[in-house]
Structures are given as C-alpha cells and as structure tokens.
Amino acid sequence: MGNYAIGIDLGGTNLKAGLVDRNGNIHHRLSIRTDNNADPQTISNQIFELIDKIINVGAGLKPAPTNIIGVGLGSPGLIDKKGETILVSPNLPLWRNIPIKRMVAERFGVPCVLENDANAAAWGEKWVGAGREADSLVMLTLGTGIGGGIVINNKLWRGVNNVAAEIGHMVIQMDGPKCSCGNYGCIEAYASATAMVRRFKELLRSGVVSSLRDAGDVTAKMINDAALQQGDRASLDIIKETGQYLGVALVNIMHILNPEVIVLTGGMIGSGDLLMDPIKQVIKEKAFDASAKETKIVFSQLGNDAGIIGAAGCLLKELEISV
Numbered sequence: 072m073g074n075y076a077i078g079i080d081l082g083g084t085n086l087k088a089g090l091v092d093r094n095g096n097i098h099h100r101l102s103i104r105t106d107n108n109a110d111p112q113t114i115s116n117q118i119f120e121l122i123d124k125i126i127n128v129g130a131g132l133k134p135a136p137t138n139i140i141g142v143g144l145g146s147p148g149l150i151d152k153k154g155e156t157i158l159v160s161p162n163l164p165l166w167r168n169i170p171i172k173r174m175v176a177e178r179f180g181v182p183c184v185l186e187n188d189a190n191a192a193a194w195g196e197k198w199v200g201a202g203r204e205a206d207s208l209v210m211l212t213l214g215t216g217i218g219g220g221i222v223i224n225n226k227l228w229r230g231v232n233n234v235a236a237e238i239g240h241m242v243i244q245m246d247g248p249k250c251s252c253g254n255y256g257c258i259e260a261y262a263s264a265t266a267m268v269r270r271f272k273e274l275l276r277s278g279v280v281s282s283l284r285d286a287g288d289v290t291a292k293m294i295n296d297a298a299l300q301q302g303d304r305a306s307l308d309i310i311k312e313t314g315q316y317l318g319v320a321l322v323n324i325m326h327i328l329n330p331e332v333i334v335l336t337g338g339m340i341g342s343g344d345l346l347m348d349p350i351k352q353v354i355k356e357k358a359f360d361a362s363a364k365e366t367k368i369v370f371s372q373l374g375n376d377a378g379i380i381g382a383a384g385c386l387l388k389e390l391e392i393s394v
C-alpha cells in the first residue's frame with residue numbers, strides 16, 4: 072500500500088493536482104490552464120499527463136510511495152448515480168458522458184474515485200480543515216455561482232441520485248431575479264459574485280455615489296477593495312446586503328439540518344467580517360435560539376486547496392484508509 076493519494080480538482084479555468092499524504096498534507100502540486108471549449112480527449116489527456124508528472128515527483132520523495140494509493144477526482148457538474156461518469160458540466164460544455172473513473176483506473180492500474188468538486192471540497196474541510204472536529208458540516212462555495220456540500224454523520228450526503236447539496240439553487244424569493252438554472256429567486260441570483268456585481272450596478276444606476284462610478288467593468292473584487300480600502304459606502308452597503316441574503320439561506324439550512332458547522336469559502340470571503348457580521352446578525356434574528364447558539368459559522372481553512380485535499384480524502388474514505 073502506498074503512502075500518497077493523488078487529488079485532482081478539475082475547474083473551468085484550471086486543472087490542479089496534488090500529491091496528498093494520509094494526513095491531508097499536500098507534498099507537491101501542479102496546475103495547468105484548461106480551455107473551456109476543449110474536447111473530452113484533450114481534457115482527459117491533460118488529466119493523464121498531470122497524474123504521470125505527479126507520480127514521477129512522488130518517486131523522488133522519502134519515504135517514496137511504493138505504489139500510489141489511487142486517484143481522487145473532483146469535477147464540476149453532474150455525476151451519474153454510481154459515481155463513475157461525468158454526465159454534464161456547465162463550465163466545460165463538451166465534457167459530457169465521460170467515464171473518467173474507469174479511464175483513470177485502467178490507465179494507471181489504481182483505484183479512482185469521482186466526486187462532485189463542491190462535495191470534494193466540503194469533505195476536505197471536514198477531514199482536515201474548518202470542520203475537522205465536527206460530525207456534520209455544510210459548506211457553501213461563494214464564487215461566480217454558489218456551490219454546496221453536505222456532510223452528515225461523517226459521510227457526504229449525495230442524495231438518491233448524486234445531485235444533493237445544490238444549495239445555490241435554494242429559492243429565497245419566489246418572484247426574484249432569474250438564476251442561471253432557469254428558476255427565479257435562488258440564493259445564487261442574489262449572493263454569488265456575479266449577482267452582487269449586478270445589484271451593485273443597479274445601485275449605481277439609481278444614482279448612489281460611489282468611488283467605482285466611473286470604474287468601468289466592476290468586479291466583486293473591486294467592490295471588496297473599495298469597501299475595505301476606501302470605505303466606499305455603496306460597496307459597504309452591497310456587501311452587507313449580500314451577507315443578509317446569505318444569512319437567510321443559512322437560517323434555512325440550520326432549520327433543516329441543524330449542522331455543527333457551516334463553512335463559507337470562495338472568492339467572496341475576502342470581505343471577511345463585512346460579510347460575516349450581517350450573516351450572523353440575520354441568524355441571531357431569524358434562527359431558533361438553540362440552533363443559533365450551537366452552529367458555528369466559519370470561513371474555510373483550506374482555501375483553494377480544499378478541492379485537491381478533499382478529492383484525495385474521498386478516495387481514502389472510500390478505501391477505508393484513515394479518515
């Protein structure tokens with residue numbers, strides 16, 4: 072049995088891989104850019120190439136892995152019920168119906184586990200990150216969209232056919248703005264980075280004064296910087312409102328699952344307390360007292376590494392090694 076698992080995090084912009092030990096430490100990492108419109112053959116070849124390179128690096132480590140334990144692969148999009156095939160992936164439109172688990176296992180002669188990327192990241196935080204003391208955890212990834220992962224009783228909750236934890240599509244307003252999923256009023260349509268920028272632009276159009284008024288194509292990071300560095304009122308207000316929307320979503324989650332920990336991750340957490348304070352305020356006002364007192368709301372500890380570490384951790388969990 073080897074000492075290391077390979078964790079892979081397949082994203083719309085980057086394909087990242089890491090050599091991860093049994094304690095969740097990354098010993099080496101590689102990353103290459105992915106082309107969103109690449110065909111499946113190109114992407115799978117890139118995955119194979121990264122695994123090859125990581126195995127070569129691993130051979131030089133002490134203790135050197137006699138064998139790599141296996142490969143954990145986190146992928147965006149929908150995965151079939153058996154966890155073997157990527158059915159469809161929104162950010163990689165040509166990447167559909169790919170039996171990547173079998174392809175990796177056959178090529179390298181090691182076990183492979185395929186997991187949704189948000190689930191993998193949630194497992195990483197549960198294994199060695201912000202939720203390592205907890206038996207139950209919910210994670211929200213706050214980026215261009217809002218992803219989610221749920222751990223209950225030390226196991227990922229995948230649902231009856233592997234599509235659970237779509238937290239971003241929790242409706243908080245029946246006739247709210249249209250979401251990328253086609254529905255209206257999802258939390259993603261209010262509190263993702265994309266949605267926050269949209270609301271900010273609406274605020275500017277209403278005549279509100281801001282240092283970003285003539286800044287051109289405003290991004291979530293620019294709003295965050297203007298709030299933190301210049302105390303820009305409009306930016307502070309929009310981040311606060313984003314936190315309030317997220318607070319409503321978290322209250323819903325707490326009422327349904329009563330988890331020990333809710334972990335927030337993704338680019339949006341760069342706002343720190345500006346985002347966290349209104350979240351906690353809404354929870355204090357709207358959640359049941361018992362739940363509000365017990366559930367911890369925290370930021371991610373693994374950051375961008377959660378996907379790699381979690382994918383490797385999912386493999387170790389599947390093989391019943393440590394974790």
Ligand SMILES: [Zn+2]
Pocket residue numbers: 239240241250251252253254257259
């Ligand atoms: Zn939606």
